[in-house]
Amino acid sequence: MPSADVVVIGAGLAGLTAAIAAAEAGARVLxxxxxxxxxxxxxxxxxxxxIPAASTPxxxxxxxxxxxxxxxxxxxxxxxxxxxxxxxxxxAGGVDHVGDLDTPLQxxxxxxxxTRRAAILPAGQAAALSPWxxxxxxxxxGITGFKDFWPEAxxxxxxxxxxxxxxxRPASVTPVSVALPGLAARHNLNALEIARRFxxxxxxxxxxxxxxxxxxSVPGSGGRVALPAVLGLREHAAVLAAVQQRLPASPFEMPLxxxxxxxxxxxxxxxxxxxxxxxxxxxxxxxxxxxxxxxSVTAVVSAAAARTYTVRTGALILATGGxxxxxxVAERDGRLREPLLGLPVEAPPADDWLSVDAFDPAGHPLxxxxxxxxxxxxxxxxxxxxxxxxxxxxxxxxxxxxxxxxRCGDGVALTSGRRAAQSLTAVPAGPAAAPGSKRP
Amino acid sequence: MTIxxxxxxxxxxxxxxxxDECLKCNVCVxxxxxxxxxxLFPGPKYVGPQAQRFRTGxxxxxxxxxxxxxxxxxxxxxxxxxxxxCTTVCPAGVKIAEMNSQSRARMKAGKRPKLRDWGLGQTxxxxxxxxxxxxxxxxxxxxxxxxxxxxxxxxxxxEAPFPKFGRRTFQSTWxxxxxxxxTAAVPGPDRAVVYFHGCSxxxxxxHVADAAIAILRRNGFETIIPEQVCCGLPxxxxxxxxxxxxxxxxxxxxxxxYARQGxxxxxxxxxxxxxxxxxxxxxxxxxxxxxxxxxxxxxxICEFLLDLHEQGKLDTRFGRLDEDLPxxxxxxxxxxxxxxxxxxxxxxVPGLRAADMDHDCCGIAGTYGMKxxxxxxxxxxxxxxxxKIRASGAPEAACDxxxxxxxxEKATGTRTRHPIEIxxxxxxxxxxxxxxxxxxLAAAGA
Numbered sequence: 001m002p003s004a005d006v007v008v009i010g011a012g013l014a015g016l017t018a019a020i021a022a023a024e025a026g027a028r029v030l031x032x033x034x035x036x037x038x039x040x041x042x043x044x045x046x047x048x049x050x051i052p053a054a055s056t057p058x059x060x061x062x063x064x065x066x067x068x069x070x071x072x073x074x075x076x077x078x079x080x081x082x083x084x085x086x087x088x089x090x091x092a093g094g095v096d097h098v099g100d101l102d103t104p105l106q107x108x109x110x111x112x113x114x115t116r117r118a119a120i121l122p123a124g125q126a127a128a129l130s131p132w133x134x135x136x137x138x139x140x141x142g143i144t145g146f147k148d149f150w151p152e153a154x155x156x157x158x159x160x161x162x163x164x165x166x167x168x169r170p171a172s173v174t175p176v177s178v179a180l181p182g183l184a185a186r187h188n189l190n191a192l193e194i195a196r197r198f199x200x201x202x203x204x205x206x207x208x209x210x211x212x213x214x215x216x217s218v219p220g221s222g223g224r225v226a227l228p229a230v231l232g233l234r235e236h237a238a239v240l241a242a243v244q245q246r247l248p249a250s251p252f253e254m255p256l257x258x259x260x261x262x263x264x265x266x267x268x269x270x271x272x273x274x275x276x277x278x279x280x281x282x283x284x285x286x287x288x289x290x291x292x293x294x295x296s297v298t299a300v301v302s303a304a305a306a307r308t309y310t311v312r313t314g315a316l317i318l319a320t321g322g323x324x325x326x327x328x329v330a331e332r333d334g335r336l337r338e339p340l341l342g343l344p345v346e347a348p349p350a351d352d353w354l355s356v357d358a359f360d361p362a363g364h365p366l367x368x369x370x371x372x373x374x375x376x377x378x379x380x381x382x383x384x385x386x387x388x389x390x391x392x393x394x395x396x397x398x399x400x401x402x403x404x405x406x407r408c409g410d411g412v413a414l415t416s417g418r419r420a421a422q423s424l425t426a427v428p429a430g431p432a433a434a435p436g437s438k439r440p
Numbered sequence: 441m442t443i444x445x446x447x448x449x450x451x452x453x454x455x456x457x458x459x460d461e462c463l464k465c466n467v468c469v470x471x472x473x474x475x476x477x478x479x480l481f482p483g484p485k486y487v488g489p490q491a492q493r494f495r496t497g498x499x500x501x502x503x504x505x506x507x508x509x510x511x512x513x514x515x516x517x518x519x520x521x522x523x524x525x526c527t528t529v530c531p532a533g534v535k536i537a538e539m540n541s542q543s544r545a546r547m548k549a550g551k552r553p554k555l556r557d558w559g560l561g562q563t564x565x566x567x568x569x570x571x572x573x574x575x576x577x578x579x580x581x582x583x584x585x586x587x588x589x590x591x592x593x594x595x596x597x598x599e600a601p602f603p604k605f606g607r608r609t610f611q612s613t614w615x616x617x618x619x620x621x622x623t624a625a626v627p628g629p630d631r632a633v634v635y636f637h638g639c640s641x642x643x644x645x646x647h648v649a650d651a652a653i654a655i656l657r658r659n660g661f662e663t664i665i666p667e668q669v670c671c672g673l674p675x676x677x678x679x680x681x682x683x684x685x686x687x688x689x690x691x692x693x694x695x696x697x698y699a700r701q702g703x704x705x706x707x708x709x710x711x712x713x714x715x716x717x718x719x720x721x722x723x724x725x726x727x728x729x730x731x732x733x734x735x736x737x738x739x740x741i742c743e744f745l746l747d748l749h750e751q752g753k754l755d756t757r758f759g760r761l762d763e764d765l766p767x768x769x770x771x772x773x774x775x776x777x778x779x780x781x782x783x784x785x786x787x788x789v790p791g792l793r794a795a796d797m798d799h800d801c802c803g804i805a806g807t808y809g810m811k812x813x814x815x816x817x818x819x820x821x822x823x824x825x826x827x828k829i830r831a832s833g834a835p836e837a838a839c840d841x842x843x844x845x846x847x848x849e850k851a852t853g854t855r856t857r858h859p860i861e862i863x864x865x866x867x868x869x870x871x872x873x874x875x876x877x878x879x880x881l882a883a884a885g886a
Contacts (some may be wrong), residue, residue, distance in 0.1 A: 002784055004778055035467060035528070035529045035531035035532070037465075037467070040467050042467060128869055178576060188486050190466065190469060192469065195477070236826065255564030258467070259469055259470045275798070284529060285777065286533070303734075303777060305717040305776045305778075306735040306736050306738060306780050309777050311779075325531075
């Protein structure tokens with residue numbers, strides 16, 4: 001039976017961040033997850049606090065921290081440090097983000113022809129942010145045969161003033177399509193396949209020439225050009241540099257429906273950082289139960305062929321996600337359950353679950369459901385005292401946030417993941433990570 | 441009920457309905473090793489859960505309102521290598537690889553299989569014939585003109601890795617040894633295990649069986665080797681379920697008797713043990729008591745040794761092996777869901793610097809990479825692994841699955857061994873040191 005100092009359940013932003021931090025502190029770390037998810041679906045940026053009232057992420061954190069029960073109430077001061085710590089980890093994996101907590105939140109156009117508020121974006125998307133100079137034009141450049149990105153529809157939508165909330169916007173939005181070598185006749189073409197083709201330098205050169213010609217054919221194309229987020233997977237930095245150098249307009253990627261290439265790049269960089277720090281990641285582990293002794297978790301048991309797979313552990317970080325990720329399960333009688341440890345769930349009454357407006361900008365009330373913790377991220381009972389000694393909770397499973405509606409999920413995830421790890425590895429006499437226990 | 445109908449039912453109940461859980465999120469497509477290198481295969485989602493709702497669940501095409509409904513909307517499912525990564529990473533628990541295997545079997549049900557696919561599926565028949573004519577068969581398989589002819593006639597790629605047939609089967613060697621030794625009482629389940637050697641150790645790699653017996657004995661277990669046939673995986677992979685089911689039942693009949701007495705069944709081929717544990721149920725829809733008893737009693741040998749270690753019963757007096765050892769975890773091992781037991785065991789050997797190559801698939805996928813039309817795909821899938829192993833400069837590599845070992849050896853020229861051969865070598869270093877009366881080697885495992 002393998003053993004670890006810290007088992008992390010969940011391989012999203014929170015889980016992987018926690019794993020990096022715990023492994024860096026010398027703990028033997030094993031990440032177990034039932035599958036890939038949020039990173040592979042997400043746009044790859046770091047949303048810290050994109051609420052409409054906020055001018056910057058820092059301002060957003062301040063506002064959210066005043067909400068009763070919001071995780072930023074005890075994590076807010078730590079976001080900047082967590083972000084500064086994570087950036088070089090991601091950069092080592094080829095993922096650079098532009099922007100920080102004091103970058104103004106601005107509108108970025110999206111691949112369904114809407115806009116969203118963002119400040120910290122991958123380098124490939126950063127040129128999407130307003131403000132637009134007077135007369136600056138936007139070209140939407142699609143790829144013939146690629147059905148996840150419709151330049152005409154995007155351009156038509158982005159040409160409407162209200163999409164830009166009545167504010168600053170491009171002088172014109174013009175669609176164009178370009179046939180790339182070998183793709184026109186393909187069906188079932190997805191973003192990942194095109195991204196992998198861009199990794200090949202020879203194909204890349206031909207493709208970028210074709211794109212440059214197509215974009216140059218649009219009158220007044222000197223402003224910016226939006227491209228589907230397919231500019232390379234492993235070689236993204238090189239592809240981006242070549243595109244920036246060759247295209248007649250300032251390019252940016254628009255994230256697409258899954259599989260999200262920027263999300264895949266982010267996952268690869270996070271996983272690489274875990275492994276660099278000495279941790280391990282095992283996907284395909286459907287956790288069946290957690291064993292504990294009194295107030296301490298002792299082992300994690302997952303389903304395996306014909307039997308179960310048990311990992312003994314000194315501590316557990318629960319980063320299993322919210323209701324969408326499977327960290328919470330809804331029962332038919334209107335109760336929410338945390339399936340692994342049976343932790344007390346804080347949730348709005350079932351009557352509020354049925355939101356009248358599915359696209360309410362404030363988010364769905366159920367998003368706020370989750371596990372209440374203390375500032376050390378220990379799950380607590382109704383009386384506010386911790387229910388387990390060696391368990392921490394991180395990410396969307398934390399109660400009190402609307403991780404989608406408030407666009408705070410990434411900030412909460414990486415800050416809570418890091419703090420959860422720090423809290424466990426700092427315990428001097430605890431079972432987790434005595435110094436020097438790192439594997440040779 | 442016909443076999444084909446049985447397949448349909450298995451699909452609908454056990455596997456097919458899992459497509460209802462599919463979110464169409466494409467996570468499976470992102471990890472598919474085949475889709476990574478070729479556009480001949482669009483990816484597991486497209487041919488699996490997405491196509492599933494168009495499948496009729498019948499053995500033959502049907503007419504609905506005058507329209508012919510084909511068995512599968514996407515025949516490229518035949519390009520699935522069966523590695524199982526899609527099922528591993530699916531966040532919704534869809535049994536994608538199983539669905540694709542069953543779809544392939546349905547496509548092929550009722551049709552006579554290609555001679556090549558049938559032959560590659562009959563690992564035990566081919567093995568028996570190969571061993572019987574072993575000097576000739578080995579010469580033929582190493583003969584370039586003959587291989588060229590094989591490629592054009594039956595479609596086995598001329599460069600595909602083939603191991604050398606042994607001069608006799610391991611079964612016959614074992615029986616001969618038993619006769620020489622005379623019949624001794626068989627120890628109980630606490631002191632003996634059933635060894636499932638599989639086709640590779642029986643026909644090609646007797647040294648793996650010998651290593652297994654030596655290691656088990658060293659740790660207090662005698663070996664029982666009952667009559668056994670191919671586990672059936674090559675037949676499953678080639679979509680020939682009827683014959684696979686026959687093999688499965690023959691094995692289950694024998695193995696269940698031992699399993700009911702409490703004996704554990706230990707195998708050196710991680711794909712055989714996975715087939716017995718999971719695929720008799722998930723692919724072949726065998727849900728009887730025999731199948732359950734046998735599945736629960738079956739262990740991959742490294743899993744078994746690690747379990748002994750956990751109980752403090754593994755002999756950890758390994759000698760020092762001062763070497764770099766690249767290790768490839770086969771796809772089938774990952775499907776066991778037991779982590780990387782070989783890596784845990786390697787960590788007990790002083791001086792051994794084992795490194796997980798962290799690559800998805802070597803490309804051979806059983807018999808997939810041997811086929812003319814799929815060989816280039818397999819080589820492209822494995823290319824990054826081969827490059828890493830070559831770059832390591834290590835004299836040998838390790839891997840739990842035989843076809844992967846053959847593929848890696850062929851592609852890299854690096855000798856590739858079963859993890860237990862490495863462990864046995866470490867025991868022998870310790871023995872040699874003991875004999876030489878030198879200082880006993882540090883007990884590992886602290």
